[in-house]
Amino acid sequence: MSGTAASPKETPAYYPGCSMDGLGKAYEVSCQLVLETLGLPLDRIEEYNCCGATEVKNLSHDVSVALPSRNLALARDMGRQTVVAACNGCVYSLARANDAMEDPATSARINARLSEGGAPTYDGQAEIRHVLEYIRQRAGPRGVRAAVTAPLKGVRVAPYYGCLYSRPKRYTKVGLEPGRDNPENPYFLDELLEACGAEVIHDYPAKTICCGGGHALSDLDVSVAFSASVLNEAKRAGADVVATICPLGQINIENNLDRIRQAYGPEVLLPVAYFTQLMALAFGRSVREARLKLNFSRPDLFFRARGFA
């Protein structure tokens, strides 16, 4: 990327994506709580469109680049360089479009179509960050620790990053720039949860496996098997709760709970929560405020039993 680096003071643009606005509501709400506490503002891209995730590209390369490019163009029109998204799938498709738009011929072709459809054109200069990276970069473990009023003492958490948070680095640039996470062994989530006082299982083997969410409806066996191993490996490592950073992963795992119970037995099941829900608790928000009851795996019951209000 040829542009100048984003100013560290810039308020980034926030790309909600359709899952944050729909099924991922608990994530959206808890994210806002956490960012508010840490004094990290984000400006929402209001008239966004869905990014196309990993599906559209299998039908049309150009449509799959045009969809995210329109959103990135809106962010640029707001005068922003950094675009923060909270969903792994969104981070992937936005970053993939960025990569494609580096090619001048592609950029000219896509921008011509965007103008024809009355959409702003994209200059290719946005930088994409997962909200986890944004929190880690701006507040850091120290900033998080300073905000903790109700440490997650004695809570054993399995940090689940899923597949597309950092992968592939040729798109996300994770690991290729200073201050970014490690694409093979990500650790930002470990650090933030630890700063919240949790006991983090650093060598959780399922950290970066796929949840099978992309094929949740088309290949049920695969999506059940992958979501079961996310839980199973956490259970084996002695976790009390699994922390997620991706609404698609969270929804896929929770939607498979009944089938996992049938196939592997109830002892595999564990509460699953967005990392921002856990952080909100540590920042003194109530179980209700952190929307833990919205999760089908009912982390609210676990945390109430542990004395959280």
Add this chain to the structure above:
Amino acid sequence: MPIVEKSLVEGLERSESLQVEGIDVSGDWNTFIASRVHTDLDLSIVDWVRGQPQGATIDRCWQCGTCTAGCCMHTDYGLEEFNPRYFIYLAQLGYDKELARYAQTVWRCVSCNKCVERCPKGVKVEEVVHSIGTYLELTGTAPKSPADRFDEAYTRNLLARGILDEAGLFQTFEAGEGRTLPTGEKLRMGLRLLLTGRLHTGPLAKRTRGWGRLRPVLERMLSEDLARRRQDLPARLPPKGGP
């Protein structure tokens, strides 16, 4: 040399005990590959894949196998015959007949992108694998897979309003697959989502302002791309199903 991917080799002969020049070598050297000669190779497939923007990196592959070694379908899910390195190899070789045996396998890639992350040659493995699958489907070698149907339902749903209607997508796709509509538990789940403001479907579906202008442009791009990938097929393979 040991034969590593034994499952791929046809005509393996194994002898229980074997002596070579009076020395017993059973156990180490008792497996042989029957000799095979193939003359019916056809490079149309690799030509087609290379011509698609998603498959353009196929020629960079030097067959190291890194993608397969970490592939979550191959390794974690344990579907041994899901082998991206081998799919690419067969495409490069033009060995359609062997590839046809994987017609029910190639589509199962879950797009986790570990292969793209790790490929030392910059092959966009996941997209190349999808392109190979698309070729198999367009030439009638593989039936249209549930994943292909999902991609289509997803894309149409998204293009309608600019914002995905998750519940609507679930319903159209499930109905299209001939599965019964949700009852009991599922309905209760749906109701709970609706009451907690997490379901925006039907009349509540969201839409992007100004989408009406961009939508026809994107739909034209989509149909042009779909038409082009059929036109690019080799002439002697009339595309199956529709224009």
